[in-house]
Amino acid sequence: MGNLLIAAFTAWICYIILMNTEIKDMIYSPVFPIIIVCKIALLVCYVFLAVFSQAASTILHCFLIDEELGGNRQPESLKEFLQVNDKINSQR
Numbered sequence: 001m002g003n004l005l006i007a008a009f010t011a012w013i014c015y016i017i018l019m020n021t022e023i024k025d026m027i028y029s030p031v032f033p034i035i036i037v038c039k040i041a042l043l044v045c046y047v048f049l050a051v052f053s054q055a056a057s058t059i060l061h062c063f064l065i066d067e068e069l070g071g072n073r074q075p076e077s078l079k080e081f082l083q084v085n086d087k088i089n090s091q092r
Contacts, residue, residue, distance in 0.1 A: 003045045010041035 014037040017023075018030045027033065066073055074082070 003042060003049060006045045007038050007041045011038045014038075 011034050014034050015030055018027065018033060024030070063074070063078075
């Protein structure tokens with residue numbers, strides 16, 4: 001869903017650029033350039049979001065393993081967040 005939204009936004013920006021510059025006089029139709037830009041945007045988006053997803057999963061797994069092993073290697077800001085979150089969950 002996010003990939004398509006990013007590609008659609010990129011295509012819209014491409015259309016605005018094509019129609020508001022002198023390039024519009026040199027092209028017959030903006031459809032083909034927009035399709036090419038959209039395909040490139042999808043490719044870049046898939047790669048970036050795959051790396052981002054893998055990094056987020058790795059950080060989560062490291063945190064969970066640290067919790068299981070009883071380690072105390074979290075930063076202070078994360079400890080404060082967990083304490084506040086525990087208080088909110090216990091009130092429910």
